[in-house]
Amino acid sequence: MTTRAASRVTRTAAAPRGASWIEALAVHVVFVLVAVFFLVPFLWLFTAAFDANAEAYIRFPAQPTLNNFVRIFTEHDFGRALANSVFVAGATMLLDVVAVALAGYSLSRLEWRFKSWITYAVLLLQTMPLSATMVPIYGLARALGLRNSYLGLILIHAAIELPFLIWLMKGFFDNVPRYLEEAAWLDGRSKLRALAEVVLPVARNGIGVVAGLSFLAAWAEVLMMIILIDTQDLKTVPLAFYEALRTRGGYTEVQYGIVAAMGVLYAVPVMAIFLATRRMMVRGLIATSRGL
Amino acid sequence: MVARNSTYLVGVTPAALLLALFFVGPALWALYSSLTNLALVGIDAANPRFVGLDNYARLFADPDFWTVIRNSVVFVVGSAVIGQFVLGLALALLIDHAEHRGWWLGALAYGAVLLAWVNPALIAGFLWVAMYDFFFGSLNHVFLSSLGFGPVDWIGSFPMPAVILANIWRGTAFTMIIFLGALKTIPPDIYEAARIDGANAWRRFWDHTLPSLRPIAALALLSITMSTFGTFIVIQALTNGGPGIATEVIALYAFHTAFKSFSIGYGSAIAVVMLALNFAFAVVYLNWSRARA
Amino acid sequence: MSRVEYADVSKRFPTQDRAAVDRLTLDVADGEFLVLLGPSGCGKTTALRMLAGLEHPDRGDILIDGASVIRLEPKDRDVALVFQSYALYPHMSVRDNIQYPLRVRQLSAAERGRKVERVAELLGIVNLLPRRPAQLSGGEQQRVALARAIVREPRVFLMDEPLSNLDAKLRTHTRTELKALQQQLGVTTIFVTHDQAEAMTMSDRIAVLERASRWRVARAHRRLAPRRAARGRRRRRPQGRAAA
Ligand SMILES: Nc1ncnc2c1ncn2[C@@H]1O[C@H](COP(=O)(O)OP(=O)(O)OP(=O)(O)O)[C@@H](O)[C@H]1O
Ligand SMILES: [Mg+2]
Numbered sequence: 132m133t134t135r136a137a138s139r140v141t142r143t144a145a146a147p148r149g150a151s152w153i154e155a156l157a158v159h160v161v162f163v164l165v166a167v168f169f170l171v172p173f174l175w176l177f178t179a180a181f182d183a184n185a186e187a188y189i190r191f192p193a194q195p196t197l198n199n200f201v202r203i204f205t206e207h208d209f210g211r212a213l214a215n216s217v218f219v220a221g222a223t224m225l226l227d228v229v230a231v232a233l234a235g236y237s238l239s240r241l242e243w244r245f246k247s248w249i250t251y252a253v254l255l256l257q258t259m260p261l262s263a264t265m266v267p268i269y270g271l272a273r274a275l276g277l278r279n280s281y282l283g284l285i286l287i288h289a290a291i292e293l294p295f296l297i298w299l300m301k302g303f304f305d306n307v308p309r310y311l312e313e314a315a316w317l318d319g320r321s322k323l324r325a326l327a328e329v330v331l332p333v334a335r336n337g338i339g340v341v342a343g344l345s346f347l348a349a350w351a352e353v354l355m356m357i358i359l360i361d362t363q364d365l366k367t368v369p370l371a372f373y374e375a376l377r378t379r380g381g382y383t384e385v386q387y388g389i390v391a392a393m394g395v396l397y398a399v400p401v402m403a404i405f406l407a408t409r410r411m412m413v414r415g416l417i418a419t420s421r422g423l
Numbered sequence: 424m425v426a427r428n429s430t431y432l433v434g435v436t437p438a439a440l441l442l443a444l445f446f447v448g449p450a451l452w453a454l455y456s457s458l459t460n461l462a463l464v465g466i467d468a469a470n471p472r473f474v475g476l477d478n479y480a481r482l483f484a485d486p487d488f489w490t491v492i493r494n495s496v497v498f499v500v501g502s503a504v505i506g507q508f509v510l511g512l513a514l515a516l517l518i519d520h521a522e523h524r525g526w527w528l529g530a531l532a533y534g535a536v537l538l539a540w541v542n543p544a545l546i547a548g549f550l551w552v553a554m555y556d557f558f559f560g561s562l563n564h565v566f567l568s569s570l571g572f573g574p575v576d577w578i579g580s581f582p583m584p585a586v587i588l589a590n591i592w593r594g595t596a597f598t599m600i601i602f603l604g605a606l607k608t609i610p611p612d613i614y615e616a617a618r619i620d621g622a623n624a625w626r627r628f629w630d631h632t633l634p635s636l637r638p639i640a641a642l643a644l645l646s647i648t649m650s651t652f653g654t655f656i657v658i659q660a661l662t663n664g665g666p667g668i669a670t671e672v673i674a675l676y677a678f679h680t681a682f683k684s685f686s687i688g689y690g691s692a693i694a695v696v697m698l699a700l701n702f703a704f705a706v707v708y709l710n711w712s713r714a715r716a
Numbered sequence: 717m718s719r720v721e722y723a724d725v726s727k728r729f730p731t732q733d734r735a736a737v738d739r740l741t742l743d744v745a746d747g748e749f750l751v752l753l754g755p756s757g758c759g760k761t762t763a764l765r766m767l768a769g770l771e772h773p774d775r776g777d778i779l780i781d782g783a784s785v786i787r788l789e790p791k792d793r794d795v796a797l798v799f800q801s802y803a804l805y806p807h808m809s810v811r812d813n814i815q816y817p818l819r820v821r822q823l824s825a826a827e828r829g830r831k832v833e834r835v836a837e838l839l840g841i842v843n844l845l846p847r848r849p850a851q852l853s854g855g856e857q858q859r860v861a862l863a864r865a866i867v868r869e870p871r872v873f874l875m876d877e878p879l880s881n882l883d884a885k886l887r888t889h890t891r892t893e894l895k896a897l898q899q900q901l902g903v904t905t906i907f908v909t910h911d912q913a914e915a916m917t918m919s920d921r922i923a924v925l926e927r928a929s930r931w932r933v934a935r936a937h938r939r940l941a942p943r944r945a946a947r948g949r950r951r952r953r954p955q956g957r958a959a960a
Contacts, residue, residue, distance in 0.1 A: 237434030260653025262674035267449035
């Protein structure tokens with residue numbers, strides 16, 4: 132009792148007392164500058180998207196309009212891109228959740244001499260930059276007929292984030308005590324059903340993070356789209372956006388309002404999902420660099 | 424024991440297949456095709472010849488390659504080591520400090536930094552295309568002109584600093600988050616003990632806060648070095664390696680070689696060099712983090 | 717009708733120098749209530765887990781009703797284990813926890829309900845049924861874990877210190893209830909405890925594990941003095957008969 136009271140005294144005595152107003156002002160000015168630097172580009176994106184005559188500089192639209200959004204659907208076939216993206220990202224997510232749940236759980240429970248090697252190899256793959264393997268992936272996809280196909284897009288996007296997600300999910304499974312699934316086995320369940328009915332629900336935060344990250348990654352990814360897709364039918368959101376942006380320096384002048392409207396529809400789902408699940412996502416991220 | 428483990432080995436197979444197909448396969452394929460004159464079109468596309476180390480000899484003799492390597496180093500040091508790392512660390516310390524003081528504005532800065540990071544890379548590139556635009560970009564048209572300065576050709580005159588700044592904008596959140604997490608794990612009793620010893624704020628910072636961040640700092644640094652080394656989209660959207668090859672980093676060079684000059688074998692040699700460099704970083708990284716665990 | 721036999725069973729964990737269980741030979745008669753008694757770390761839990769199929773013995777054989785079970789998956793052994801750490805499913809209510817094994821066996825909802833009510837009443841946890849395990853005290857969790865094992869009516873009960881977290885009064889009470897229930901069901905039971913009094917009052921026989929490999933089995937109520945002389949004879953014999 133006495134010790135607790137004593138420690139509370141030191142804590143209050145130690146806390147905010149010494150803050151001078153100069154310090155407070157300096158810190159706040161820095162925060163404002165930082166916020167401005169990081170937010171201004173977005174300010175432009177969101178004003179331009181609603182501006183019929185958008186320019187490359189920030190200005191508030193005289194008459195906010197949804198015209199740009201209407202035009203990307205009517206003139207630029209953005210609806211198809213949206214549908215393709217949702218489909219590819221959704222299927223990638225499903226495939227990843229299944230593959231990652233199985234692999235993460237197995238790696239977590241495996242007792243094998245070479246297990247640490249497997250984990251090491253997974254981490255090594257995780258650091259492999261996509262931009263280094265894109266040329267060979269292009270060659271491989273061409274040889275296997277995976278270019279210009281949904282299957283190719285889904286398989287490749289499922290693979291891209293796989294090492295990281297497996298490693299992340301293994302951490303979540305490591306925190307699920309083994310006796311839970313053992314109890315389910317003794318209650319008469321097979322390993323697979325014990326995983327589905329007992330382990331996964333307990334590790335549902337991890338599954339949520341895996342689902343969210345795999346969807347977002349597949350939604351946002353553009354490099355593989357560029358090298359794998361060259362038909363209009365399979366055009367996805369990032370590809371539509373990329374094309375609209377690439378007209379810069381060509382004969383047609385880039386229409387900032389159109390590109391910005393596409394950009395909003397491209398970026399907002401990512402931001403929304405991420406920010407809604409921020410705590411979980413950030414925790415997953417911290418876990419990666421702490422536990423490594 | 425064996426029987427029990429075999430179920431788990433079965434569980435790994437779907438993931439293992441995907442990884443073999445799209446990670447291991449391409450790496451091996453790059454290694455193989457870098458020893459051939461495989462091309463995207465023409466005779467060499469159908470019948471690639473084994474050319475030994477010719478591609479590598481050509482690569483190392485190519486002055487452009489060394490410019491590209493220098494560009495990559497400058498880009499990584501500027502945007503990862505100096506920019507993201509230092510800025511991320513400073514922000515983490517400030518935000519943590521503000522939290523202790525009960526100042527909420529730190530949360531705004533945190534949110535803004537995070538927002539820039541969760542964007543698709545392509546959006547980041549595009550936003551900075553608009554920011555830097557010579558005639559109508561916000562930097563010239565709004566910022567400089569309101570200060571009474573004439574326009575600056577940001578991308579033309581300062582291409583490398585321009586892409587570095589854009590990448591700092593996008594990537595700072597990672598180190599910031601990592602350091603904020605690490606700061607939260609410092610047990611408060613360390614500070615309390617230090618306080619009882621009469622240590623002032625600076626001493627506490629130098630003696631306790633910074634040292635306890637050191638291990639995670641090494642890992643964060645290596646980690647962002649690797650991811651920055653592979654940066655492609657931001658630069659491609661912004662300058663596409665130009666003007667000339669002023670911002671051509673190694674990832675872009677591999678891409679341009681393979682898809683503009685259609686020589687896959689040569690492009691693969693570049694990819695192999697990239698993979699080898701990355702592998703070296705990764706091994707150091709993993710061994711450090713092992714040692715920590 | 718389940719007789720359990722450990723025949724010269726040994727287990728060493730790869731990370732460990734010493735065997736966790738060394739040449740254990742033990743014969744538990746059908747319907748018998750056998751208590752395992754011994755110091756911490758002497759291999760009691762490991763012995764139970766091998767019977768349940770959660771660990772694989774390095775050597776020796778384990779039989780239920782004369783048939784070797786060591787090749788069977790845990791789910792096919794029809795053995796219930798009350799874990800030392802309870803192992804309640806945290807995402808299910810107490811009711812769902814208890815009826816989980818019945819659901820696995822595809823009993824009808826009505827029948828499940830009836831059985832759950834009965835064990836819950838027996839263990840005094842009816843009012844806990846709608847709660848989650850996280851909202852229970854250690855003692856309450858322990859009773860739920862017991863209920864989940866009892867509700868199944870398995871061939872063998874394995875109980876790893878299932879009363880350790882109950883207060884003295886509840887403990888005495890549950891002991892009596894559990895013993896009466898076991899007699900009524902006639903299910904072979906192996907029960908681990910550190911409590912000598914508990915061992916005395918509940919058991920038909922007591923197996924004392926002094927260190928790994930030193931097993932002695934005695935009838936209940938017999939004084940349990942260390943018997944070094946027993947060392948030479950101990951090994952190759954079914955210990956139950958030796959002591960009987
Ligand atoms: N999974 C495991 N890996 C390595 N060693 C283990 C494992 N499980 C148990 N052991 C070791 O085996 C020995 C026996 O353990 P066990 O849990 O069977 O003891 P116990 O008699 O149940 O002890 P207690 O009374 O404390 O529960 C101990 O030395 C323990 O450290
Ligand atoms: Mg035990």
